[in-house]
Amino acid sequence: MNKIKRETQELTVRVWRGKEDGKLVTYQVMSRENQTILDIITEIQRFQEPGLAYRFACRVGVCGSCAMTVNGRPRWTCRTHVKKVSHEGVLTIEPLRNLPRIKDLVCDLAPFIDTWQRAGAPFSGTKTRNDAPALVDPESSTRRAAEAGLQCINCAVCYSACDVVSWNRNYIGPAGLNRAWTLINDIRHSDRKQTFDQAFGDGGCGSCHSHGNCTRHCPIELNPSESIAGLKRVAFKGLPKDV
Amino acid sequence: MERTLFLAQRISAIILGPLVLVHLGLILFAVRNGLSGAEILSRTQGSISWSVFYGLFVLSVTVHAPIGLRNILQEWSRISPLTINIVALLFALIFLLLGLRAVAAIV
Incomplete structure (x- = not known):
């Protein structure tokens, strides 16, 4: 009834x-x-x-x-x-x-996709197909940090939720910076310093106000705020060591 | 440059934190017998420690505030990046000159 x-x-x-x-x-x-x-x-x-x-x-x-x-x-x-x-x-x-x-x-998602490039997101490996696969310890701190942000589905929900993006269209935004954080913690990535420099460049992670709207709205419950905070810590402490 | 400015603003904030607390405490202490120029000068004139304290205060504000102003203008105005940088630099100069002049006047 x-x-x-x-x-x-x-x-x-x-x-x-x-x-x-x-x-x-x-x-x-x-x-x-x-x-x-x-x-x-x-x-x-x-x-x-x-x-x-x-x-x-x-x-x-x-x-x-x-x-x-x-x-x-x-x-x-x-x-x-x-x-x-x-x-x-x-x-x-x-x-x-x-x-x-x-x-x-x-x-038009092009501006959102562009932020990934601006955040230094393309992966570039250090090995060729003739080398043995890299051994990544799943329990290492870098791998666990990368793992936490890896499952992004590029839906642009965080980019849409972010007030800083609405104020400053030059801001890279949560998804691109989250991607940069996963690469900085990827020991196979050849130029982690370059990725960090781009993620901290013009409109980079220094612009984040830590409102947390990205984390609140992420449909798969990632935490881009934590990734951005990690990037900010790198500015003080240097690139994360593989521990 | 963004990273340098980010670090400069955070480090200056770390310095300013205790300085502001002491400054606020001093204001409460200084007005206990009424506030007069003579009383302030009697406490500060010839004092190296107060000149170092407020000199550091002025330098920290000179670094901290214009960076914040730059961020606000970037987010809330349509002014070009170059103009924003010039405005922020001008404010830094004003803070530095007025601040150091005030410090020189009381010590």
């Missing part, structure tokens, strides 16, 4: 349409059990608004494509249940903050 009642309820979904000068358009969508925000967007696109643009790929929280702003907060929409975030049956879905808008819920 309860289930039947819930299925007859409707959600009021306000969706951003257009580019920077767009507007919120309201749709009515049936409320169902175990419904995610991505389900809602897909239902609107399939049955009400075929022209609605949005991104997704894996639908299971791996690819990082479907991040949007839901009721004012950046979230991965494929793993965000409606009942967790709706306010009295109302949802407001907008594109991510801090990124140029292309159409509707789709942002």
